[in-house]
Amino acid sequence: MRLELGKIPIRNVEFGPATKVENGTLYVNKEELRALILEDKSIKSCEVDLARPGEEVRIIPVKDVIEPRCKVSGPGGIFPGLVSKVETVGSGRTHVLKGAAVVTTGKIVGFQEGIIDMTGPGAKYTPFSQTYNVVLNLQPVDGLPQHDHERAVRLAGLKAAAYLGEAGKNVEPETVEVYELGSYLETAAKYPNLPKVVYVYMLQSQGLLHDTWVYGVDAKRILPSLIHPNETMDGAIVSGNCVSACDKNTTYHHLNNPVIAELYKRHGKDLCFLGCVITNENVTLADKQRSSSYAAKLAHMIGADAAIVTEEGFGNPDADLIMNCNKLEDYGIKTVLITDEYAGRDGASQSLADVSPKADAVVSTGNANELIDLPPMKKVIGDASAANVIAGGFAGALHDDGSITAELQVITGVNCELGYSNLRATGY
Amino acid sequence: MEFLTLTNNPAVKEKYPDLKPVWVEGGVDEVYRRARDLVHKGHRLLTHPLSSSLKPGRIPYKTVALSAKAETTVDLMSLGLMAAAFEAWEKTKPDVPLSFPAQVAADYALVDLAVFESALDSLKNAP
Numbered sequence: 001m002r003l004e005l006g007k008i009p010i011r012n013v014e015f016g017p018a019t020k021v022e023n024g025t026l027y028v029n030k031e032e033l034r035a036l037i038l039e040d041k042s043i044k045s046c047e048v049d050l051a052r053p054g055e056e057v058r059i060i061p062v063k064d065v066i067e068p069r070c071k072v073s074g075p076g077g078i079f080p081g082l083v084s085k086v087e088t089v090g091s092g093r094t095h096v097l098k099g100a101a102v103v104t105t106g107k108i109v110g111f112q113e114g115i116i117d118m119t120g121p122g123a124k125y126t127p128f129s130q131t132y133n134v135v136l137n138l139q140p141v142d143g144l145p146q147h148d149h150e151r152a153v154r155l156a157g158l159k160a161a162a163y164l165g166e167a168g169k170n171v172e173p174e175t176v177e178v179y180e181l182g183s184y185l186e187t188a189a190k191y192p193n194l195p196k197v198v199y200v201y202m203l204q205s206q207g208l209l210h211d212t213w214v215y216g217v218d219a220k221r222i223l224p225s226l227i228h229p230n231e232t233m234d235g236a237i238v239s240g241n242c243v244s245a246c247d248k249n250t251t252y253h254h255l256n257n258p259v260i261a262e263l264y265k266r267h268g269k270d271l272c273f274l275g276c277v278i279t280n281e282n283v284t285l286a287d288k289q290r291s292s293s294y295a296a297k298l299a300h301m302i303g304a305d306a307a308i309v310t311e312e313g314f315g316n317p318d319a320d321l322i323m324n325c326n327k328l329e330d331y332g333i334k335t336v337l338i339t340d341e342y343a344g345r346d347g348a349s350q351s352l353a354d355v356s357p358k359a360d361a362v363v364s365t366g367n368a369n370e371l372i373d374l375p376p377m378k379k380v381i382g383d384a385s386a387a388n389v390i391a392g393g394f395a396g397a398l399h400d401d402g403s404i405t406a407e408l409q410v411i412t413g414v415n416c417e418l419g420y421s422n423l424r425a426t427g428y
Numbered sequence: 429m430e431f432l433t434l435t436n437n438p439a440v441k442e443k444y445p446d447l448k449p450v451w452v453e454g455g456v457d458e459v460y461r462r463a464r465d466l467v468h469k470g471h472r473l474l475t476h477p478l479s480s481s482l483k484p485g486r487i488p489y490k491t492v493a494l495s496a497k498a499e500t501t502v503d504l505m506s507l508g509l510m511a512a513a514f515e516a517w518e519k520t521k522p523d524v525p526l527s528f529p530a531q532v533a534a535d536y537a538l539v540d541l542a543v544f545e546s547a548l549d550s551l552k553n554a555p
Contacts, residue, residue, distance in 0.1 A: 110528075111528075208538065243481050247481070
């Protein structure tokens, strides 16, 4: 499978009479976009706002972040099974509006979370302070059940990203990256002396606001499966997941998975990248056992020598992470885990809810319990009172002047367990 | 399989009277205490005691499913999970007692119900 990813840099976003990309500016026809979103009769209102890097803007509560993309050639369309027809994606050519993002906000439940500050200390923690954001503030019709509300907001964000992505269809990209990986047998035969590495990609899948979709299928209903890394770049994996904002993979993350990018970069140099196994994080222990056994078996069947496992979320999924690790290691597959930590505000408590001596190579993406002060912003898109009840907040988190004291956990993407984050450990 | 449901969530009690959930008066820690006692008596945990990605000390409701039948031995994995859940609760419990506006409490009840429902098929189909 071969995919050309054409990147069109976006350096500004403005409203305009037609949606188009010109000289690095994304112009958005607000009314056309609103009309598209309001085709869904379960949405009562849709405000479209823009948030640029450096502006005194806070977006809260963030549900999802999505990168605008479009298929230029090759089978299928962006977000197959949800926005486009179900067709295998990941080959041909895709254009990306690099630097732009759709952000969805609007309260679905009272404790929803996710903050993006476009400036100030909070901005340093989230990569989405550096994107030119088209923000959709969505309100449902009265009495819409939360499950339907979640679906409506999720689809609205995807539709908006696909709509904006179309503006890049006939624009010449500044760079074109090529991602190509053949069958397992071909790939392994090509680099017989390099360690064969599989990526085990864990997807949160526990119910309302904790779900992920694969080609439109609820991930809790899948058995672990093989997926070509290119499929993720066309939106085969979509987030419906926003509780604990710091370590949830937004759809943007799934489209831009840095583990996949890095494995591609090193493919044929010091390792042989076989591909990805997707697996879920379910509620029952039997499901956890089944999925971890199945994922490890798939890794073994395709001949992996080593595995990188990324977790999504924390707490309950720590059990899945450790089961995956133990079972991969039992097959003799050397395993590296990527996870964040909940080590208390001082960082001194135990980081994970489960442990194993076999988890002897673990990369941390930071401590979500660390406290942070966020100054007031001139403009708030969404609902600032959400800070009082969101998971990382606590009573009194929102001060009278609009400033917020909360745990890092409230910031969208800060502890991303795919490593798409600004946090670094440095020696000093 | 037959299972036993422990809950302090009124939404679970109301929607699934046929499951005859064992009602627990109190917070998430009380549900954990009852679950741990049952594990000591030979019941096995069927669902993970931690709630998806919510901090146990910061939420009002929890539903846990255990095997209906008590074995003569204690399941060590269940015991370990309960110990980890208590530790997580201890670490995340607030300094002041939890209180939520009614709508937020109702939303927490709904999410716990949704998490429990996502496990129901597996629970019913398990050998």
